Amino acid sequence: MLWVDKYRPKTLDKMMVHEDIALNLKKLVTEQDCPHLLFYGPTGSGKKTLIMAVLRQMFGASAEKVKVENKVWKVNAGSRTIDLELTTLSSNNHVEINPSDAGFQDRYVVQEIIKEMAKNRPVDARGKKGYKVLVLNEVDKLSREAQHSLRRTMEKYSASCRLILCCNSSSKVTEAVRSRCLNIRINSPTEEQIVRVLEFIGKKEGLQLPPGFATRIAVQSNRSLRRAILSFETCQVQQYPFTSNQAIPPMDWEQYITEIASDIMQEQSAKRLFLVRGKFYELLINCIPPVIILKRLLSELLKKLDAELKHEVCHWAAYYEHRMCLGQKAIFHIEAFVAKFMSIYKAFLIATFG
Amino acid sequence: MGAEVSSCLQRYSKQEPLLLVRTRTRTRTRAELSCAVRLSWTFSYFLLLLLLLLKTMEFLLPPKPKPKPDIHALLVAGIPRNPDLTNTNTLRYMSTLMPFTMTSLMNLWDFKRDPGMKKAGSRRSNNGGLWVDKHKPKSLEELIVHKKKVEEIKLWLKERLKPSKEEEVRTLALVVRGPAGVGKSATIQIISSHLGARLCEWNTPTPTLWQEHIHNSTSGKEYTSKLDEFEIFVETIRKYPSLSFSCTGGPISPCVLLIDDVPLTNERTALGRLCNSLHVLARSTVMPTVIIITDYSKAESADDKSHYFDVLQSSLESAGACKVTFNPLTINSIKKTLTRICKEEQCHVTSEQIDKIAKASGGDVRHAITTLQFLSLRLGHTISSSLIDPTTSCSNEDSEVNLLDDGFCLPFGRDETISLFHALGKFLHNKRDASVTTFENNVFTLRERFTRLPLMMAAPEMVLDQAHGQARVVTDFLHENVLEFISNDAIDDAWSVASYLSDADNLLGIALPWSMTRKYEAESIVQSVAASVAVRGVLFGNSHPAVSRWHSIRKPQLWLIEHSALRNKVGTLLLVRRLTLENLMANVCVMATEYKPTYKWIERNVKECLDGEKTEENECRMEELDEMEWRSCGKSDEIEDW
Incomplete structure (x- = not known):
């Protein structure tokens, strides 16, 4: 098991970051009825960990006994029935799904699952009717229609079903949904917090950390705790005992994008563009999201770029990122961005060096 | 019995339209003729009444110039293949069946036709029928098929028609294949008559209409499909070879069997049966047999029909049949x-x-003559x-x-289709008319960087139409191949092409299935606009085309990439689920970007510990090579520079 999973705090009390939020959540769950919750924040900030801990707080240890199943939902959509296959993770008291996996049929999923959950409400020992919790991941990737239908069902079944929504950016969640939830923003942990966690893990694992090493990992992790722990473990596998100037290996795809960036800077031609396309394909095969590719590529390019050009290049990157979201096939837009960059850069080189 | 069946088959095909005209009942065989006679008796009395009524009306109405009823022309139109036989047959049957209602019927028939048809009929009779029939080649010299092909078939037939003394194994089947209207049947007919052989045809029976089928099934007659009939026919020939065609009396002349209409089948088992019976036919026939396969829609890509004929042909060839392929006729010979x-x-x-x-006409002489x-x-x-x-x-x-x-502007043009690759080649090569130097025709004066020389092809949309190009496919193909057609230094061009392709992709994104409520028309407009943007963008953007040379047009790699990305996605999820025992939903993005690389590192290190000499570098290369190899097998479909 990876350290990320191994040292994930199981209860709200044991949280090492966001202690205040954890405390508030604990109060909320123990003292009164829990409203719908919407967790949002950047990746690797601990949303999932908090959600798991909240569930544990609600239902006790039974929340951890989960089973994974591929369930087929039969949905009645007007005149026809749609079969949707979706992976769910469920315990007695909660169900977790990625509704965006269903693609454009996500709205049916949301409605149907909530309805089904409402049908069989759990009854606790004292005969009081309890509620189930539905955890929806990546709510920001839900389509508009799905979010609208979510809003309606949230109200209708609020007695029997609580929702915990989880997403990166709340701006992509509709106002209506947001106003029906308790919004909890989870910030990225600060570097000091990350260092503290790393040192904690190091102590548990019995490792000797040279001074400044944890800080370097924290800096490179871009304030993502998950990232920091993963690269910490990678370092340990790569070379232990640590040396204070040990290189922290980047993720392979990041290295690859750095390579692409230097390819682009070296030569600006149709042939090179074709070569670069092949490399993008390589990344896409490995399921690296195109938006992340574009972002990373931009930051790599900006590192080596003259200040004069940065503004324009950023503009075009944003432009093509937007179009990527509108379009169907990401490679078209990434390639258009690269071509534009090449064209700008070549013009710049000619103007400067003749 | 064989003779009876085959002659019945032949007569059958000649009779049918006749009966339909005459009695308006759907009688089909002799067994039902008696019923038909009874029906027609009652019917004819009714008609007599009607006729009287009409005659009285003629007094009241001003007399119209009544064209001469022309049953010959009509019947000839119904059965274009042997007109002489049908004419005599018609009259004989008419006179035997309904001696005195004939004229009245003809009147009625005439009366019921709309004036246009009447005119056409009489006109045709004046001119002597369709020109296609009238100017059928009558001698070898008149044939405009390539001499070599004619010679080949002639030689083949001659050899087969010679009575073979020794028992040598020869194949007696010939497959003639080619597009419509290039003179396949005519060639066979002329050659066989030239060689003095009789031509026996298996004509397809007229298809049964659904209503007809319903009618027949209620009257207790069983339906036999074309395929069944063909099978029976083949069986007959196999069992009673000498009986079939030589017992008609008179001097025994050598016979050539012509199968012009191979039944069309739609599903796999039927196709299997057809192949089988063709195979049997090719193997067991004792007289020279010519099987004609007409290719439809060869240009239309991704059509399984052409594949269908390939299956038939291969099954025939496996039975030892010879093969002659006809090409479209040259323009000069048609002229x-x-x-x-x-x-x-x-x-x-x-x-x-x-x-x-x-x-x-696209090499179709029949079409050209009709035109x-x-x-x-x-x-x-x-x-x-x-x-x-x-x-x-x-x-x-x-x-x-x-x-x-x-040929789009011609009111009589046969809509020619071109293959997708042809169209793509047109777009990608981007040939322009360099001789035009001034642009006085333009309504707007454009800046110099926006002006382009006129294209050396029809409007791109028309070319797309001709190629049946779907927007998504065309866009993907253009995206895959366009970079090689852009001059290496013209990165600005590359960008403008890429930006147009990105526009096209966005337009295609609009037509995603979540707009299911939207009307189909709107989507198809979006589609065609997207295709147009992509094509015109490629044409406009590529202002400095690379030096024209031989290029192969590749299938979009993107399709393979998407496919394998999907597979990898599933794979990642499975891997993660196996490795982490945590009760968390796997998020593909996080897994792919963070977990998986870590796993790789850890696994690699473990492996390195096991066998120390392999460096990561090496392994990395290996992986890449594998990937490349795997991808390169997807390349196919090459075209030449034209």
């Missing part, structure tokens, strides 16, 4: 034929028009001038080019 017909019919068609017809007849029928000078007058706003030369290039 020659048309001129000859013009001379014989004494119609005034300019050589320019003949030229156009020949070009528009010529149509043109000469209605030929006033109005039409001929409207043919030449450009309907578009471009200049005269331009329209000339257009007319010749695609």
Whole structure:
């Protein structure tokens, strides 16, 4: 098991970051009825960990006994029935799904699952009717229609079903949904917090950390705790005992994008563009999201770029990122961005060096 | 029995339209004729009444010029293949069945036709039928098929028709394959008559209509499919070879069996049966047998019909059949034929028009002749001038080019299709007319960087139409291949092309299935706009095309990439689920970007510990090589520079 999973705090009390939020959540769950919750924040900030801990707080240890199943939902959509296959993770008291996996049929999923959950409400020992919790991941990737239908069902079944929504950016969640939830923003942990966690893990694992090493990992992790722990473990596998100037290996795809960036800077031609396309394909095969590719590529390019050009290049990157979201096939837009960059850069080189 | 079946089959096909005309009941065989007679008796009394009524009405109404009823022409039109036989048959049957209602029926028939048909019929009788039939080649010299092919078939037939003394194993089946209207049947007919052999045809029975089927099934008659009938026919030939065709009396002349219409099947088992019976036929026939397969829609890509014929052909060839493939006729030979017909019919068609017809026919002489007849029928000078007058706003030369290039502007043009690769080649090579230097035609004066030389092809949308290009497919293909057609240094061009392709992709994104409520028309508009943007973007953006050389057009790698990305996604999820025992939903993005690389590192390190000499570098390369190899097998479909 990876350290990320191994040292994930199981209860709200044991949280090492966001202690205040954890405390508030604990109060909320123990003292009164829990409203719908919407967790949002950047990746690797601990949303999932908090959600798991909240569930544990609600239902006790039974929340951890989960089973994974591929369930087929039969949905009645007007005149026809749609079969949707979706992976769910469920315990007695909660169900977790990625509704965006269903693609454009996500709205049916949301409605149907909530309805089904409402049908069989759990009854606790004292005969009081309890509620189930539905955890929806990546709510920001839900389509508009799905979010609208979510809003309606949230109200209708609020007695029997609580929702915990989880997403990166709340701006992509509709106002209506947001106003029906308790919004909890989870910030990225600060570097000091990350260092503290790393040192904690190091102590548990019995490792000797040279001074400044944890800080370097924290800096490179871009304030993502998950990232920091993963690269910490990678370092340990790569070379232990640590040396204070040990290189922290980047993720392979990041290295690859750095390579692409230097390819682009070296030569600006149709042939090179074709070569670069092949490399993008390589990344896409490995399921690296195109938006992340574009972002990373931009930051790599900006590192080596003259200040004069940065503004324009950023503009075009944003432009093509937007179009990527509108379009169907990401490679078209990434390639258009690269071509534009090449064209700008070549013009710049000619103007400067003749 | 064999003779009876086959003769019945033959008569059958000749009778059917006749019976339909005559009695309006759907009788099909002799067994039902008696019933038909009874019906027709009652029917004819009714008709007599009707006739009287009509006669009385004729007194009241002003007399119309009544065209002569012309049953010959009508019947000939119904059965284009052996007209002489049908005529005599018709009359005989008519007279035996209904001696006195015949004229009244003819009147009624005439009366019921709409005036246009009547006119056409009488006209045709005056002129002597369809030109296609009338000017059928009658001798070997008149055939416009390539001499070598004719010679080949002739030789083949001659050899087979010679009575073979020694028992040598020879194949007696010949497959003639080619597009429609290139003279396959005509060649066989002429050659066999030239060699003095009789031609026995298996004509497909007329198809049973659904209503007819319903009617038949209620009257207790069983339905036999074309395939069944073909199988019976083959079986008959196999079992009673000597009986089938030689017992008709008279001097025994050698026989050639011609199977012109191979039944069309739709599903796999039926196709299997058909293949099987063709195989049996090719193996067991004792007289020279010619099987004609007409190719439909060869240009249309991704059509399984052409594959269908390939299956048939291969099954025949496996039975040892010889094969002759006919190509579309050359424009010159079609022109020659048309001129000859013009001379014989004494119609005034300019050589320019003949030229156009020949070009528009796409190597289909039957079509060309019909077009010529149509043109000469209605030929006033109005039409001929409207043919030449450009309907578009471009200049005269331009329209000339257009007319010749695609045949869309011709009112009689056969809509030619081109293959997708042909169209893509046109777009990618981006040939332009360099001779034009001024742009006085343009309504707007454009800046120099926006001006382009005129294209050396029809409007891109038309080319797309001809190629049946779907927007997504076309866009993907263009994206895959366009970079090689752009001059290496012209990165600005590359960008403008890429930006247009990105536009096209966005347009295609609109038509995603979540807009299911939207009307289909709107989507198809979006689709065609997207295709147009992509194509025109490629044409416009590529202002410095690479030096023309041989290029292969690749299948989009993107499709493979998408496919394998999906597979990897599933794979990642499975891997993660196996490795982490945590009760968390796997998020593909996080897994792919963070977990998986870590796993790789850890696994690699473990492996390195096991066998120390392998460096990561090496392994990395290996992986990449594997990937490359795997991808390169997807390459296919090459075309040449033209």
